Amino acid sequence: MTLRTILNDLLDLFFPRLCLLCHTPLLREEKHLCLSCFCDLPRTGYHLRTDNPARKLFAGIPALREVGAFLFFEREGKVQQLVHTFKYYGNKQLAYELGRMAALEIYGRDGFYQTTDLLIPVPLHRKKERKRGYNQSEWIAKGMASVLNKPVCRTALERVTNTPTQTHKTIYERQLNMENQFSLAEPKLLEGKHLLLVDDVITTGATCLACLDRLASVPGVRLSVFSLTIVRQY
Numbered sequence: 294m295t296l297r298t299i300l301n302d303l304l305d306l307f308f309p310r311l312c313l314l315c316h317t318p319l320l321r322e323e324k325h326l327c328l329s330c331f332c333d334l335p336r337t338g339y340h341l342r343t344d345n346p347a348r349k350l351f352a353g354i355p356a357l358r359e360v361g362a363f364l365f366f367e368r369e370g371k372v373q374q375l376v377h378t379f380k381y382y383g384n385k386q387l388a389y390e391l392g393r394m395a396a397l398e399i400y401g402r403d404g405f406y407q408t409t410d411l412l413i414p415v416p417l418h419r420k421k422e423r424k425r426g427y428n429q430s431e432w433i434a435k436g437m438a439s440v441l442n443k444p445v446c447r448t449a450l451e452r453v454t455n456t457p458t459q460t461h462k463t464i465y466e467r468q469l470n471m472e473n474q475f476s477l478a479e480p481k482l483l484e485g486k487h488l489l490l491v492d493d494v495i496t497t498g499a500t501c502l503a504c505l506d507r508l509a510s511v512p513g514v515r516l517s518v519f520s521l522t523i524v525r526q527y
């Protein structure tokens with residue numbers, strides 16, 4: 294036992310770290326969630342389906358390869374609670390850990406995203422990122438990258454306009470709203486590469502679609518998508 298482990302155990306004894314969902318004390322190797330709550334999170338399994346409903350959102354994008362989403366996002370559900378924790382309450386380490394765990398399953402166990410060269414988080418507008426202090430999709434991407442062993446590129450794609458929240462808009466309004474939202478800052482960096490676009494929540498897919506549309510203009514790219522969560526698609 295190292296001194297650090299002993300100190301951590303002592304800390305846990307006096308200030309137990311609790312599972313974010315069921316509030317039971319965490320074991321030493323557990324982070325943010327207990328094993329039972331983590332196992333109970335609703336996986337989509339979309340990447341394993343031949344009729345992958347997430348893939349259908351991006352039909353028509355040239356050079357589209359793999360599309361995956363880890364968990365179902367349900368209003369008032371546990372996954373929404375986790376998303377709010379890393380999006381609005383500053384817990385970027387949770388975004389990292391969920392990205393890492395997703396990659397262990399989708400890449401490590403199921404063999405997807407093997408040929409990825411570069412991970413590209415969906416960018417936030419500069420003002421929004423400054424206000425939040427970080428981009429949650431970047432932290433999800435960093436967690437995935439620690440398993441895929443590939444770099445995260447946060448500078449190649451930029452969000453050029455600051456859209457108000459999309460929550461109360463129709464699908465058509467969202468689509469219109471997203472056009473020309475993103476620009477390529479360093480297309481040379483991306484040429485000929487297999488890019489994995491990483492998002493936190495897919496609702497209609499309009500944001501990812503706008504990003505893919507921009508990325509598809511880079512010569513020789515192949516494109517894949519990963520979202521940590523997705524609203525159930527039918």
Ligand SMILES: [Zn+2]
Pocket residue numbers: 312313314315316317326327328329330331
């Ligand atoms: Zn728990």
